Amino acid sequence: MANVTLKANLPSETESSLRFPTYPVAGQAGTSFKPEHLAAISALSGSQGFFEIHAENYMGAGGPPHRALERVRRDHPISLHGVCMSLGGPQPLDKDHLKRFKSLIDRYEPALVSEHLAWSTHVDTYLNDLLPLPYTPATLAHVCDHIDEMQNAIGRPILLENPSTYVLFAESSISETDFIREISKRTGCGLLLDINNVFVSASNHGFSALEYLSDFPLAKVGEIHLAGHAEQEDDEGELLLIDSHDGPVADAVWQLYEIVINSCGPIPTLIEWDSNIPDWPVLRAEALAAQAILDRHVSDRETSHALG
Template structure:
């Protein structure tokens, strides 16, 4: 079982930030990387990450395992993830509730799933495979989606909770994804946050979105990770914290990355909200049944 991330604000690590981090020793709780960016055997990226790992907890976030795919997992890719996890011993490893492979092709996108029993069987088997290979629990992230399937028989929250119940995995609540989906599919983001099984959540993601117009002229949000966290998402974040107390919180900014002080300002704001929640006395402990597994 992996150790938990600290209930602090963290940021995504980019090579462009390394000098600023070295010079300022920022008071962030942890750094997160995308696994697929560090699958080479060595070189400067690994040297910098090794240096960073000495001083900070690390979260590794996968984007290529295709846990929702109908086909078997790519064992070579899983082996590379395993090597990376063994090398850096992160406090957490997470992946998405999505699929991205078809045959031998990798589609370079995180595609949505029908929430039905057939898909549930595939995802549960894949999560079990990954956890067995890595020798640790993983966290599963709620997706940002732009369409839904009429064949779904579970809500997204029911689907995620059933996966967690059967496999013992934890959950990663991406609040920006929840807001993007709420706008795109026409439901209340507040209801989603209120219904989410917070006792299973071990990490939160916050990010910015871009806005477009769909074919019917309606509002369409894109989970682009290229902008500051919106006020709507900050409000939902406070709502989530009010239910379960402080949680490890990542500021995601992966495109058009800003200057280091701008990213740190986002993390500092998240840290201030976490501290406010601590001082309010709502630093709760997750219930013991949050890691239950059904054989």
């Protein structure tokens, strides 16, 4: 696999070349953008953090979705999160999908761009799911090739998100953390650490979430996701957690988040809430809880430096 030289990221470009203002995301918490919240967001003054959009919801040329997004983007940074690139899939990346993805980057100049370590397509069928893959040398090379292709096509590095998993593959010969570490090393991509995914997978497979995080390449993390999960039972009546994004962040996930922030610093953090969507104040309160942790870390570090 050849090394690639990526186009400079947007912050290095001149302000005059940008369609929208440049806003910082460092140390900020944000939320998923839902059009039904637009009026409430617009009624508030000042920063509301950053907003994440799913790329596939905005691949049409225009209409109300784009008008709503343009209003939000004028005053806030956004993160662009892909869910259908199928980086782990066996077939070549969909070049038309890549073009549409790049057009969104050019149009909205997102501060952060991310995709999943998963597969979601088969031939010409797009599955409404993020499916796991075996961690083998062959799969590793295949995923890296796809990430190289995507990054070259869009002209910037992406952040790769760790999955939530419900099954394991007998043929896997590489740990998930080593697999992700090697992907970042080979491709130069950053990482999106979804802490709820870590907690869900750890509970489902019986490993320690803390040990997973201690082995995760945290220095490569450019964004964090937090979300709610649901409790179900598997066929044997055992507890099964589902990464449902349909409720508040669990206390155990908040505890893991504080540990990560204390270790890594104030990484931009996104609250995902994609079904059973509450009123804006409820969703905003989740983001403010994350913001309080980020701000407390900054304050504690400044106090430590002052005392030192």
